Amino acid sequence: MRGPSVAYADMLTQPAVPMSTAAARELVTILKAEAGIRIDPSNTQFISYRLDRRVTALGLDDYDQYLLHLQSPEGPAEIQRLVESLATHTTSFFREKAHFDWLDTVGLPKLIEAGAGRAHPLVVWSAACSSGLELWSAGIVLDRYSHKVQGGLRWGLVGTDISAAILRKARLGIYSSSELSGLSFDLRSDYLLRSKPGARISPKQRVYRIAPALRNRAHFSSANLLGKLEGQVPLADVVFLRNVLIYFTAEDRIRAIRNVMQCLRPGGYLLLGHSDNLRSLPEGLTPAGTAVFRKD
Ligand SMILES: C[S@@+](CC[C@H](N)C(=O)[O-])C[C@H]1O[C@@H](n2cnc3c(N)ncnc32)[C@H](O)[C@@H]1O
Numbered sequence: 001m002r003g004p005s006v007a008y009a010d011m012l013t014q015p016a017v018p019m020s021t022a023a024a025r026e027l028v029t030i031l032k033a034e035a036g037i038r039i040d041p042s043n044t045q046f047i048s049y050r051l052d053r054r055v056t057a058l059g060l061d062d063y064d065q066y067l068l069h070l071q072s073p074e075g076p077a078e079i080q081r082l083v084e085s086l087a088t089h090t091t092s093f094f095r096e097k098a099h100f101d102w103l104d105t106v107g108l109p110k111l112i113e114a115g116a117g118r119a120h121p122l123v124v125w126s127a128a129c130s131s132g133l134e135l136w137s138a139g140i141v142l143d144r145y146s147h148k149v150q151g152g153l154r155w156g157l158v159g160t161d162i163s164a165a166i167l168r169k170a171r172l173g174i175y176s177s178s179e180l181s182g183l184s185f186d187l188r189s190d191y192l193l194r195s196k197p198g199a200r201i202s203p204k205q206r207v208y209r210i211a212p213a214l215r216n217r218a219h220f221s222s223a224n225l226l227g228k229l230e231g232q233v234p235l236a237d238v239v240f241l242r243n244v245l246i247y248f249t250a251e252d253r254i255r256a257i258r259n260v261m262q263c264l265r266p267g268g269y270l271l272l273g274h275s276d277n278l279r280s281l282p283e284g285l286t287p288a289g290t291a292v293f294r295k296d
Pocket of ligand 1: 034035036037087088089090091092095127128129130131134160161162163166223224225226241242243244273
């Protein structure tokens with residue numbers, strides 16, 4: 001798996017820290033062991049682009065020294081930073097919109113009919129939530145749906161990711177205007193608070209915060225899809241597990257799905273990314289739509 005490509009202009013502005021072939025191999029091995037994420041070791045441009053600044057900030061001369069640093073007492077914290085730097089966090093509001101339309105028109109009616117939102121709170125979990133835009137999108141669907149139902153619904157949102165840094169951003173719920181694509185102007189006015197216009201703030205610099213109606217219902221925590229998840233997150237009715245399995249080996253994809261299924265209610269739904277095409281699925285899942293599976 002090659003990492004995303006790097007713009008030529010960006011590379012020119014980056015200082016080049018020497019990286020031997022052996023060091024590149026060692027770094028991607030650590031990344032794979034920690035997070036399951038595969039990167040082709042020959043894609044040194046990508047690795048350098050993401051890590052050179054950190055290696056320079058540590059005052060190290062090359063990646064062999066950085067590998068020694070990873071074995072020092074500060075190693076575990078640095079490995080976490082390494083994962084955060086090399087993971088891809090691309091996301092957007094209503095990405096792969098068909099899933100949100102499905103949730104609104106098919107998923108929620110079925111779940112509510114079976115008692116979710118009344119007998120127990122209906123929980124949506126974004127299991128590789130990045131900066132939170134996927135979870136907020138689901139929250140908007142739920143909030144709007146709940147207002148249409150007599151007596152409303154009981155519901156909550158859960159977001160997990162391996163990266164503590166991206167979770168801080170998700171928890172804060174503050175975004176720049178460039179991150180709002182996918183969110184219609186009507187939804188922006190309903191679900192975003194806008195920073196006050198000031199003499200020194202241009203429209204481009206303005207930031208937006210997710211409204212308390214969603215933030216107050218959300219809980220974010222750190223979780224590795226390849227580790228034990230059971231007991232770490234509440235039982236969910238719907239799990240978004242999208243655009244992350246693509247980075248894993250076939251074996252780790254199955255492992256991650258099995259782990260996630262432990263925290264999905266029977267009758268609940270698992271939503272996979274449209275390009276996470278899996279050749280095989282664990283037992284106990286029945287196709288229920290495009291990249292939608294129902295837990296038996
Ligand atoms: C490309 S983003 C996808 C975000 C969102 N699900 C979407 O589809 O827009 C992938 C996210 O998966 C997270 N991730 C990668 N490996 C992980 C792992 N082993 N456990 C949990 N999260 C992981 C990354 O930190 C990143 O935020």
